[in-house]
Amino acid sequence: METQPLVTIIPWTFIAQILNLFIQMYLIKRFLFKPVNEILAKRQALTDKEISDAREAKADADKIREEYEGQMAGAKAEANKIISDAKKDAQDQADKMIKDAETAAHDIKAKAEADIEQEKKKAINEAKDQIGGLAMDIAGKVVEKEIREEDHRKLIDDFISKVGEAS
Amino acid sequence: MNVEINGAKIFARIPTGIPVLGDFTINETLVVSWIVMIIITGLCIFLTRNMKVEGISKKQAIAEMLVETANNFIRNNTGTNKFDKLIPFVAALFTTSVISNLISLVGLRSPTADLSTEAAWAVVVFIMITSAKIKAGGVLGYMKGFTEPIPVMTPFNILSELATPVSMACRHFGNILSGIVINGLIYASLAVATSAILINVNATLAAIPFLDVGIPAILSIYFDWFTGVMQAFIFSMLTIMYIANAAEG
Numbered sequence: 001m002e003t004q005p006l007v008t009i010i011p012w013t014f015i016a017q018i019l020n021l022f023i024q025m026y027l028i029k030r031f032l033f034k035p036v037n038e039i040l041a042k043r044q045a046l047t048d049k050e051i052s053d054a055r056e057a058k059a060d061a062d063k064i065r066e067e068y069e070g071q072m073a074g075a076k077a078e079a080n081k082i083i084s085d086a087k088k089d090a091q092d093q094a095d096k097m098i099k100d101a102e103t104a105a106h107d108i109k110a111k112a113e114a115d116i117e118q119e120k121k122k123a124i125n126e127a128k129d130q131i132g133g134l135a136m137d138i139a140g141k142v143v144e145k146e147i148r149e150e151d152h153r154k155l156i157d158d159f160i161s162k163v164g165e166a167s
Numbered sequence: 168m169n170v171e172i173n174g175a176k177i178f179a180r181i182p183t184g185i186p187v188l189g190d191f192t193i194n195e196t197l198v199v200s201w202i203v204m205i206i207i208t209g210l211c212i213f214l215t216r217n218m219k220v221e222g223i224s225k226k227q228a229i230a231e232m233l234v235e236t237a238n239n240f241i242r243n244n245t246g247t248n249k250f251d252k253l254i255p256f257v258a259a260l261f262t263t264s265v266i267s268n269l270i271s272l273v274g275l276r277s278p279t280a281d282l283s284t285e286a287a288w289a290v291v292v293f294i295m296i297t298s299a300k301i302k303a304g305g306v307l308g309y310m311k312g313f314t315e316p317i318p319v320m321t322p323f324n325i326l327s328e329l330a331t332p333v334s335m336a337c338r339h340f341g342n343i344l345s346g347i348v349i350n351g352l353i354y355a356s357l358a359v360a361t362s363a364i365l366i367n368v369n370a371t372l373a374a375i376p377f378l379d380v381g382i383p384a385i386l387s388i389y390f391d392w393f394t395g396v397m398q399a400f401i402f403s404m405l406t407i408m409y410i411a412n413a414a415e416g
Contacts, residue, residue, distance in 0.1 A: 004174040004194060006344070009283045011188040013196055017278075017287035020200050024207065025259035031211035033255050036234040039218045039227075046220055 131163065132156050170355040172348050175281050196281040203266045203278060237261075244404070245411040253295075253410065260288060261403040268343055268395030271350075272387065279398075280347050285340045289332035292406045296331065299413035335405055342398045346390040353383050 004010060136156060175195035182190050214230035223231070237258045241250055264279060271277045278284045301309045313324040358376035365373040 002177045002180075004177055004192070004281075006172060006174040007282055007340075008174065009286050010192060010194070010281075012183075012191040013194065013281065013283035014287045014290075015188075016197055017200065017284045018291055020197075020204060021259060021263065021288060021291060024204050024263050025256050027204070027208045028211060028259045028262065029255040031208060032215060032230060033234055033237075033258070035215040035218055036230050039220060040231065040234070042220050 128160050132160055135159060170351055172351050175276055194281075195276045196278045196284060199270060199275050200263075200267070200278040200284070202275065203263060203270060206266055206270075207262050240403075241407055244407050249414070250407070250411060253407065257403050257407055260292075260406060261399050264288075264339070264399035264402055265396055268399060269391065271343075271347065271395075272391055277343055277347070279339060279343045282336065282340045285336035286332075288339075288402070289336035292335065292409065293332035295406075296409045296413045299410050303414050331409065335402060339398045339402050342394050346394050349390055350383060350387065353386055354379055357382060 136152070177192045177194045178198065179193040180190045181193070211230075214226045214233075216226075217224070218227050218230070237254050238251075241254050241257060242248060267277050267279045267284070271280070297309070300312065304312065313321050313328070315324075354376075357378040361376045361378045362373040365377075
């Protein structure tokens with residue numbers, strides 16, 4: 001078989017090898033660099049996205065925590081207010097109850113006193129009547145003369161009142 | 168016994184009738200070059216099939232590693248991202264060179280054992296260097312660069328400029344060719360040694376070159392593997408260094 005010289009430059013081979021080199025460059029670019037760089041870019045984008053997502057999530061969490069803390073502080077204040085209100089109400093109610101009780105006791109006492117007074121008056125009046133009748137009987141017996149109660153009512157009353165004053 | 172080291176075989180000859188270029192020959196260099204291209208492209212397609220963003224396979228990891236290595240190689244050696252456009256070119260140059268050099272291990276003739284191949288690459292690199300220089304300093308700046316530091320130096324500067332592609336091509340070609348020559352000599356001498364040892368035992372056995380099994384493989388670690396990878400590396404390295412230097416002006 002025909003062979004070319006060991007050290008030589010064949011023009012067509014030379015041109016063909018230049019073309020081959022550029023074709024090879026295109027093929028490597030198309031089949032290795034392009035897909036791999038795409039994947040690398042995608043991965044980069046994914047990583048960036050995950051980092052930004054994480055940052056966003058952290059900011060959200062911080063916001064929620066702040067809100068929650070604010071709410072907690074508000075709730076605490078409210079609870080304190082409720083407790084103090086309740087205490088005040090209870091105190092008020094207790095005071096009112098004591099006052100009511102005092103008033104009631106006072107009323108009862110006053111009523112009892114009034115009742116006693118009335119009973120006393122009634123008893124005195126009854127006593128007066130009885131004493132009047134008794135006096136009339138005694139006087140009648142003393143003067144042996146029938147004294148008409150109606151005629152001498154005034155006299156008797158005077159007497160009784162004098163007796164009352166004297167007693 | 169005779170040892171013959173020949174150039175690439177010519178399979179077919181297509182007459183073109185163009186005076187200077189001569190006939191287009193389908194030779195070993197071109198055929199093996201196409202095989203190399205098919206191997207590289209097939210490898211690229213195989214490695215980048217079914218790529219995923221997460222949970223990557225081993226072959227995807229290899230593909231990514233190759234791309235990252237190529238990117239880092241260019242960026243570290245030039246120190247900038249300005250030459251990212253050159254990455255596929257240098258990657259193609261390096262892989263083609265490595266696979267071409269190593270394909271001799273399977274018995275094919277390296278396309279790089281033909282000066283036409285290296286000359287083609289070196290000329291492409293030379294054109295890139297020159298265009299980078301012109302881009303950096305303008306045509307006048309480029310011309311003026313030859314007269315520095317003193318106008319007397321002009322012929323030497325032109326010579327050194329032209330020496331760049333010549334030296335690049337010849338360095339690569341010389342290393343690969345020397346590997347082929349030495350391999351041919353070793354095979355032939357070991358065959359002679361085998362027959363010399365066994366000639367007194369049995370004439371038929373002596374005709375089989377037993378020593379050719381194994382021993383050349385050890386030597387090919389240097390002459391094929393080391394030289395092949397080293398020359399590809401040097402060629403790519405020089406390419407990127409020259410272009411980076413040229414672009415700096």
